[in-house]
Amino acid sequence: MVRKIIIVILSINFVTVLRVLGKHVPAKNRCDGSVELHGKHHKQHVLAKGIDRPYQLAYYNHTHKLFYSYNLEEKAEDTFALAYLDTWNSSKIMEVGGVRNGFATAVDEDGRAVYFGGSEGVYKYHPEGNDTGVKEIVPHVNVWDMFYGNRTLYYITYPRQKLYKLNVHDDKAEPERVASVHEEIYQFALDGAHDMYITNRTGVYRVRNGTDDRIHYRGETMFRAVAVDRKGEVHFAGRHGIFVARDDKQNHTLHEIAHVRNLFGLAFDEKNDIIYADYHEIVKILPNICGK
Numbered sequence: 001m002v003r004k005i006i007i008v009i010l011s012i013n014f015v016t017v018l019r020v021l022g023k024h025v026p027a028k029n030r031c032d033g034s035v036e037l038h039g040k041h042h043k044q045h046v047l048a049k050g051i052d053r054p055y056q057l058a059y060y061n062h063t064h065k066l067f068y069s070y071n072l073e074e075k076a077e078d079t080f081a082l083a084y085l086d087t088w089n090s091s092k093i094m095e096v097g098g099v100r101n102g103f104a105t106a107v108d109e110d111g112r113a114v115y116f117g118g119s120e121g122v123y124k125y126h127p128e129g130n131d132t133g134v135k136e137i138v139p140h141v142n143v144w145d146m147f148y149g150n151r152t153l154y155y156i157t158y159p160r161q162k163l164y165k166l167n168v169h170d171d172k173a174e175p176e177r178v179a180s181v182h183e184e185i186y187q188f189a190l191d192g193a194h195d196m197y198i199t200n201r202t203g204v205y206r207v208r209n210g211t212d213d214r215i216h217y218r219g220e221t222m223f224r225a226v227a228v229d230r231k232g233e234v235h236f237a238g239r240h241g242i243f244v245a246r247d248d249k250q251n252h253t254l255h256e257i258a259h260v261r262n263l264f265g266l267a268f269d270e271k272n273d274i275i276y277a278d279y280h281e282i283v284k285i286l287p288n289i290c291g292k
């Protein structure tokens with residue numbers, strides 16, 4: 001189903017256009033057996049539908065906003081824009097303008113900021129400020145993916161797939177290449193113990209805090225998203241499932257905790273409930289098991 005685009009220009013300035021992109025579907029729970037969490041069918045709450053491949057979900061808990069990027073053109077693979085939906089009060093989806101080819105997102109809850117990456121830079125956004133504009137903080141960089149953790153913004157450049165970090169809490173700080181990650185990587189994350197996780201074409205590697213060894217996790221190798229839950233555990237969105245890295249003696253394997261088809265994005269809300277995107281919907285997995 002093609003979403004009707006309702007365009008209401010709310011505010012325009014040089015850098016930003018915020019407009020209403022569409023509407024949520026009416027709050028509706030689903031129990032069609034299409035999602036299994038920990039081996040049991042769970043209820044799902046459809047937050048939005050009719051979005052073309054929502055990638056890079058990032059949840060901002062203070063105002064319950066879910067930021068994401070999506071495909072702008074049906075045929076093009078690489079034309080993206082940013083938007084958010086208010087998961088609580090409003091029925092609107094708002095576009096975030098001012099970021100060319102806006103693709104990557106990251107949230108700093110404590111600093112009350114959201115970061116975006118596009119084909120021409122890294123940008124900062126205050127979701128609760130009066131100023132609706134995004135502010136460029138790193139120019140001339142094409143961003144593939146982003147992660148915020150350890151009070152640091154990490155980003156991976158495209159097409160070289162190298163990892164950089166920026167101390168966003170010091171206005172004078174410059175981005176730095178993370179020299180200890182020599183690999184060309186697709187995703188990066190830190191867990192609650194500051195163990196580092198990187199993914200490349202071979203799969204997931206964990207680098208324990210204070211060491212340099214790469215521990216390879218067997219299993220899925222293709223991921224569209226990586227997200228850390230509220231307890232600090234890293235989750236990997238594979239093509240048709242959500243995985244966590246578990247160690248069983250010397251056996252390092254990815255365990256599937258949820259089976260979801262055609263995954264594109266992953267995030268956690270303040271209650272630690274999973275929010276996922278498939279190729280056209282954004283859905284929350286509710287704690288309730290179907291039939292109960």
Ligand SMILES: *[C@@H]1O[C@H](CO)[C@@H](O)[C@H](O)[C@H]1NC(C)=O
Nearest residue numbers: 060061062063109110270271
């Ligand atoms: C949002 O997250 C921050 C940092 O983790 C926490 O201090 C705050 O209590 C959370 N707020 C809500 C509304 O959950």
Ligand SMILES: *[C@@H]1O[C@H](CO)[C@@H](O)[C@H](O)[C@H]1NC(C)=O
Nearest residue numbers: 062063064065086088089090
């Ligand atoms: C939702 O709306 C209510 C009533 O208008 C308001 O008190 C509350 O702060 C809003 N919540 C959020 C998360 O915006």
Ligand SMILES: *[C@@H]1O[C@H](CO)[C@@H](O)[C@H](O)[C@H]1NC(C)=O
Nearest residue numbers: 112126127128129130131132
């Ligand atoms: C927004 O503007 C109002 C009135 O100008 C001001 O009182 C308030 O502190 C501003 N809020 C932020 C987050 O800047």
Ligand SMILES: *[C@@H]1O[C@H](CO)[C@@H](O)[C@H](O)[C@H]1NC(C)=O
Nearest residue numbers: 191192193194195209210211
């Ligand atoms: C990481 O390791 C360092 C030194 O080995 C330790 O001091 C620190 O507490 C660890 N970080 C976390 C978050 O566990």
Ligand SMILES: *[C@@H]1O[C@H](CO)[C@@H](O)[C@H](O)[C@H]1NC(C)=O
Nearest residue numbers: 150151152190194195196209
């Ligand atoms: C976390 O930040 C501290 C202080 O900037 C730094 O010393 C430490 O190496 C960082 N940890 C990781 C895992 O990057």
Ligand SMILES: *[C@@H]1O[C@H](CO)[C@@H](O)[C@H](O)[C@H]1NC(C)=O
Nearest residue numbers: 183184200201202203205214
């Ligand atoms: C991925 O990284 C691992 C660890 O450094 C490395 O052994 C492997 O060759 C890399 N895979 C590719 C395709 O570069």
Ligand SMILES: *[C@@H]1O[C@H](CO)[C@@H](O)[C@H](O)[C@H]1NC(C)=O
Nearest residue numbers: 218248250251252253254255
């Ligand atoms: C490692 O774990 C996987 C998944 O649980 C299992 O299929 C496999 O047999 C285990 N291998 C060894 C050597 O224990």
